[in-house]
Amino acid sequence: MSTSFATTRFSSVQRGRLITAARTTFTAHGYHGTTMDTVSAVADVTKPVLYRHFSTKSELYLAVILEYLDDLADRLRDAxxxxxxDFDRVRHCVGVLFDLVECGPHSTSELVFGAGAVGDHTVESRIATALxxxxxxxxxxxxPHENRPHRTRLLAAGLLGATLAAADEWHRLRQPISRQSALDTLAGWYCSGLRDGGD
Incomplete structure (x- = not known):
């Protein structure tokens, strides 16, 4: 293994560790409640190491969100x-979205899909584009076969919001029905609306 390859690989692994630490910290404390000191402490690295990869907190925040959305896109592809x-496809997608909401007071999905102002217009614009x-x-x-992109995008945005809200309620009520029943209910509601809806 060449020295340059080993260095690049180490840098990539280290960057991944930093993003994971930042995700944990941002999720627990929010953007404004997180500092680069906190992230470096959680990642167990010095601040100069952190700044070598990310020059600002907003840049690190963007990296967390982009990695999260890339992972979700991969999971949706697998689903x-x-x-x-058709129903199975919707149900699988609902399952991926439903599982974004974690049990407890904090959720990375809330961090990502509720991303607000960070004080950096360029980063905010890139987050909006990624979402x-x-x-x-x-x-x-x-x-996959629909030729009305504006309609399908509106439907997808609605399903995303509804599923995250439903999953949050499901956790809040301590899982009053099984996960399978919850997914069937949401997918059934969505597919029923497609049958009843017009252009």
């Missing part, structure tokens, strides 16, 4: 590939 019917691209990806996975 789509595993589906055997819009994710909704487009979800719309494509839900309706």
């Amino acid at each position: 789509h590939d595993a589906a055997t019917s 819009a691209e994710f909704v487009n990806t979800l719309a494509t996975r839900l309706h």
